[in-house]
Amino acid sequence: MLKWLDRIPLSMLAIVAIFMALAPFRPEPHLWQKLTMLFAGSLSKPIDIFDLLIHGVPLLLLVIRLLRMGMIKGEVPPSND
Numbered sequence: 057m058l059k060w061l062d063r064i065p066l067s068m069l070a071i072v073a074i075f076m077a078l079a080p081f082r083p084e085p086h087l088w089q090k091l092t093m094l095f096a097g098s099l100s101k102p103i104d105i106f107d108l109l110i111h112g113v114p115l116l117l118l119v120i121r122l123l124r125m126g127m128i129k130g131e132v133p134p135s136n137d
Contacts, residue, residue, distance in 0.1 A: 058120070058124060061117060061120065061121055061124070062121070062124065064117075064121070066121065066125075069114070069117060069118050069121060070118055072114045073114040073115045073117065073118040074115075076110070076111050076112075076114045076115065077111060077112070077114070077115045079111065085111075086107055086108075086111045087108070087111040087112055087115070090104060090107055090111065090112075091108070091112075094108065
């Protein structure tokens with residue numbers, strides 16, 4: 057189901073995720089600003105929700121990719137008994 061995510065180079069995904077999470081660098085990253093608005097209950101405009109998604113999805117994909125890598129390494133292959 058998520059094989060398409062495994063085909064994205066990890067280094068490229070990490071660079072995009074970090075850049076989008078921290079952009080714009082001044083005065084405050086949008087992701088932090090939108091998460092603050094979300095927890096305060098003031099995230100209601102469609103543009104703000106879209107902005108949260110644009111800045112947050114790459115980071116979410118990176119976390120999912122790293123979790124999948126950990127699960128794949130932790131799997132034990134079936135024995136040939």
